[in-house]
Amino acid sequence: MKLKLVVIGNGMAGMRTVESLIESAPDLYDITVFGAEPYGNYNRILLTPVLYGEKRVDDIMIHDFAWYHKHGITLYCGPDKTVVDVDREKQIVIARDGTQAYYDKLLIATGSVPLILPIPGRDADGVMSFREIADVEAMIEKSETRQHAVVLGGGLLGIEAANGLQQRGMNVTVVNRAGHLLNRQLDDQAGAMLKKQLESKGLSFKLGCTINNIIAVEGHISQVELSDGSVLQADLLIMATGILPNMMLARRIGLDCEQGIVVDDSLRTSDPAIYSVGECVQHRGELFGLVAPVYEQAKVCAQHLAHKKAPVYQSLQPATRLKVTGIDLFSAGDFAGEAGAEQIVFIDPALNIYKKLIIKNSLIAGVLLYGDTADSAWYLDLLKNKIDISPLRDGLIFGQTPLSVAA
């Protein structure tokens, strides 16, 4: 008799775990998955190209329904199948429509929810986030009839949304509280280069301010008032100010939660039968928003679920890429450089290239690449493996040394 595994959340983290688990222990579990969106598992990162029109929804599916069928996975998906409760004593999961499933092991992979700032007027029609397929569909629809879009938040998601809407023909202004774009991924120098490059594509920016008030006409957004006193026309406002771990359910059922669902090095929650992976977790005080560390969690978690020799999850250096055509950027580690850190910098403004390496004790502590990310994997490797760069230092920022020199 197989063990029963229930997964709450049909997203990239949960399904990556399932996929690894099937690979390493195909016959160990009967698997049941609950998802709140009416799709298979899709690649949320590729929502941006869907917004541009470069890809269709079908193109971004990682696991379609046939895959679940083929592996004997029971999939409950759609708003009705949203899990509303877990009976930890009986080890039963309960969905909104009453669907129940017994588990021996439970995996919570509920991801994150957009942070919606408490701005007056935020309930108006045309104010939304950029998180799910439904959001993208709504944005595309607005772009076909409306002119002016405002994106609140100059992070990765905000810029991608702004760029996508601009591609769809809207006038877009990005409003960002910080003084430069991508302030969690870039320093001010790279942020300024990015701004210049995006401006040349037609985007507008309001940096160092935020939205104080949303003005609606007949229930639909029409303008936003900014903290600097200016007013922007707005038929659409995308809230892209960040994400929060989605731990509502976990908290309700009494798991230890702080900023996220607290997990140990084996991705187990405070309940030994319950694991958690993805953007909903908090590991050693750290939260996650990027795919690479999440996939690493999935791999480790699957090994534990499969009772294999248990690896320990170590948080990886986050690395970032922006999916805006013609703009390559990459950052990892402590790219801002603490006081006293050594910096190696290369800049070619005409090519819009800026590279910065942060060096501590002859090791790479941080990488920031803007405009040319060809060597990102190499730097990440040097960073992760703590390789002494002293002998390479002179040419380090120019990428891997040509072979002809070694001859």
Add this chain to the structure above:
Amino acid sequence: MIKTQIKTTCPYCGVGCGIIATVDDPAGHQVSIQGDPEHPANFGKLCSKGAALSDTVSLENRLLYPEVSGKRCDWDTALDAVADGLTRIIRDYGPDAVAFYVSGQLLTEDYYVANKLMKGFIGSANIDTNSRLCMSSAVAGYKRAFGADAVPGNYEDLELADLIVLTGSNTAWCHPVIFQRIRKAREKNPSLKIVVIDPRRTATCDSADLHLAVKPGMDGLLFNGLLSFLAQTGALDKVYIDAHTEGFDSALVSAMASAGTIADVAEGCGLTAADVEQFFNWFAGTRNVVTVYSQGINQSGSGSDKCNAIINCHLATGKIGQPGMGPFSFTGQPNAMGGREVGGLANTLAAHMELDNPEQVDLVGRFWGSDRVAARPGLKAVELFDAIYDGSVKAVWIIATNPVVTLPNADKIKAALKQCELVIVSDCIEATDTMDLAHIKLPALGWSEKDGTVTNMERRISRQRPLFQASGMAKPDWWIICQVATRMGYREAFNYRTSADIFREHAALSGFENDDSGLVRDFNISSFAGIKQEQFDQLQPVQWPVTDNAPDGTARLFGDGQFYTVSKKAQFIAIQPRPPVNAPNRQYPFTLNTGRLRDQWHTMTRTGLSARLNAHKPEPFVEIHPADAAEYKLKTQDLAVLESRWGSMIARVVTTDSQQPGSVFVPMHWTAQLSSRGRIGALVNPVVDPCSGQPESKQTPVAIARYPAKWYGMILSRSPLMITGIEYVVKIKGNGFSRYELADSTQPHHWRQWLETIRSKPVENNDWLEYSDPELGAYRSALVIDNRLDCCLFVSSTPVLPEPAWLATLFSQETLSRAERLRLLSGLPPMGGEDCGRIVCSCFNVGEKSIAKAVKTFGLNNVEEIGQRLSAGTGCGSCIPELKKYLSQNAAADRA
């Protein structure tokens, strides 16, 4: 279009190679250069410098217009200013208050009229020449021994010899084509032995069977030892000594007293007894011996004696006058010999006649039609500039030479000219350290425009023929001198239309009363006294004497044992060897040696214009033994301050065990035009040989210390830069750019702003690439205009900066690719690109990395295979020693 082919002669060293110049574009000064296969000096070969002559004939840095007091003017104004100035000073202070300082770069015809004007009509012998610095000791040696300044043998003797002794001569670099002939001779004659006597292990030693790394300046002792040995071992040719020489006994007494045993010689010369004995045995046991000597012998406080110590050994064994033997002085300049023939030295008169011989003074006076011919020697170069410094000489006309760089104690020369009342400089070059001090600047023809004759070091007269019309307002030196002479009132004596007119007169003087009625003179080209213009134009290379008895010239002298002394016997000179005048001491513990580089010529006014000639050794450097370097905390690539009692300089450190401990070597070429602190002449002691007046340029006590640079930099720039306030700056010519090597002990506050200020052109386009690694003191930036590299700067706190070979290639590109831009500030080419490394072979532009790669890839084992694959070493051949060294190091590395 049929291109004109013109046969002419190379303007560099004394070998005098024949050249076939194909004029590709007369207006654009485009010419292709080949060796002349028919010329008996070189049979078609050229060295790297000769092969690169086409790079040096552009109008870049040419003086094209006369100037008086900084203002451009016409010729009449300039010539009047010269004539009036000289006439006034002669009137007020007498003829000895004026002086000419001329050059072995002049044609014989130029030289002849300069000498005629000063010694014949101004009536002073204050005309000396830069040949004073080069071979005046050799002249003194020949004259003392043979009664005439006559080179006994010729180049063919090197091929007929069974032992060649090269002493004080880095033949491989300084006379590369002759060295190739020697190398070839050895291939044909495996029993040919080569002994090199030199304190340094030079590239010449590469072919040596025996290298005697003699203690600096002790060659005289070595040859005295040889004379003693020859006497002790019965190797003397007593018949020859008795029949054809005088003074043997006293010479032997001196030799025995100073160097009576091999042990004494070995000790005094810093050599092993076995090596000394080997050399002595070879000399004693070989009939055909040629002893070549050059600046290492001549540039000495006892240079004349060293020459005679060598000649003594040849006379004592009768190894002279026959094919394959003889003492052979190698000269440095294309027409040093021509200058000797016309009497360009202050202590000779004309046509190998003497100032202190009243009959000859009278003879010359009658020939020239002058009653005021100088009757006593004038001031020799060092004395001459001392006299300018102390004000007794008030006007100097410097022609085709650069004494501010080349004379010893050169800072004093500069000070002397600064305070001199009238400084006239004739040159083809606009900016030289000497020209910068001129009151009157006179534009002379350059090599490619000159028309006349030169004599090489085997007495061979060859034509230099014009390839192009005169540029700008430039005129032949002889014309300028004759115009001044005319304005000074000597029109009749200087009324020549062409250089052939002058050559005819020169030839006539050489034959004038040159017969048994008086003292017969060696220099006689009387066959040419009636030469017609078209014959002159067609003149084939010929060795003097050229007389009715020897209309086709004379290959060798003294075959009959007859010399030009009163007794017609050769003279032994008793030699007491002397060490260098200034010995190293605690304050100045090293002996500074100076010399030439393979790819440079004199003060780089021409070779400095050729990018390919500036790739091999681009900066002033100091070679030092590794043990000395370690003691003074110097590493290769560091900068060092060298200081003597007379001056100081900064040079790049090269550690090498080819240098002996206690000695350092610095090349002589760099000027203030190309380097801020690279003038070695400033350090050299103003010691001269009492007999020849030649400076002791090879031995000066110096101190050395690491230059405390805070940063080292390199700039490559398409347009010239105005770099001021930086302690160490060297400018290097590249192909389409100039390179600057920099260092200083203080650092500009903001690198890019600094770079913008030194660019003379304002930066309109702000396309700057920048790299910084402040922790290592590294900063690099590049200015790109219209996607074309304009300028790049590399700064480091260590002296290790990128090899510029790849960067250099970017200046010949119209655009930069993205990949090139991304790699630009690394100094290394993108993936797949080729970095050829430092240029080793200048003829074919082959770099050390290309050589290393080819050796590895194709398993090349010898120089010939490298040549077949890369052509390296197959041009002038002067990089062959370096190729061999690389191969042997490589083989050693493989075995390890």
